[in-house]
Amino acid sequence: MSANVRDTVTPDGRRFERMLRELGSLQVRVGFQQGGATEDDGTDICDIAMWNELGTEHAPARPFLRMSVDENEDKIKNFLKSKKADIVGGASAEQVLKEIGIFQKDLIQEKITNGSFVPNSAYTIAKKGSSKPLIDTGRMRQSVNYVIKEKGSGD
Template sequence: MSTVIDKDMGYQTIISCLSRLHGTIKVGIMADAGSEKDGASLVDVAMYNEYGTQHIPARPFVRQTTETHRASWGSLSAKVENRVAHGMDPHQAMEIIGVKAEGDMKATIGRGHFAPNAPNTIRQKGSSQPLIDTGRMRNSVSHKVED
């Protein structure tokens, strides 16, 4: 008859680290982003552009970013989950994902494929690039990790 000896080999540490990997990563224009010079909330401006209005065509930068980068965010999540299993702080791991998603959303705003600006808007802005006038909305994209 043989005897089985159970050695932890770090398994309990890995399970402990992974059990702390929970929370939410929010990416976009947050409520505290401020407002435009005319007083319009940047959250409202982002929403008008994402979904469109009677006078503004939809320019879905949030949905476009999510559709384009969903797979790469999943791969990154798997990589950081592995790093958490080996001791990385779970909050730090989620920050890595948040920073990546924030950068991807800013890039989409800068070069996304959107309905073109109206000729009058182009004359006012001096540019045909949708969603970019002062850069304030794009620069207001941020992320927040909530444990």
């Protein structure tokens, strides 16, 4: 190859490079955001989700967040492969991250609704009138969300 030959990046190539830089600077956070929702008594839904996920002195762990990932590994991998194709096809970084957020949000909500967890105690069933673990008012399930943030934003 001659030393005088110089390749130039096409407009599509420059657009793709910008999109990759943008994608590299952002992250999607899926789950519960502190202060995003509360129960009627003022208890933050983020705290309720943590107590359910990890368990407390009086309640067993019902790890719906971890299970939503662990039990859907192949589904998640296939979905992310399709997003890779979308990126190559010209989708914006923000659009791809939104789709990832919605996808994982749906997996978490499905696990809350249909997961196999330690049953509620007789006391809890009598108190809330239901034997369904993780579902009382439905507010926790409805509060699952995602946010797109700059990487390293710390909040």
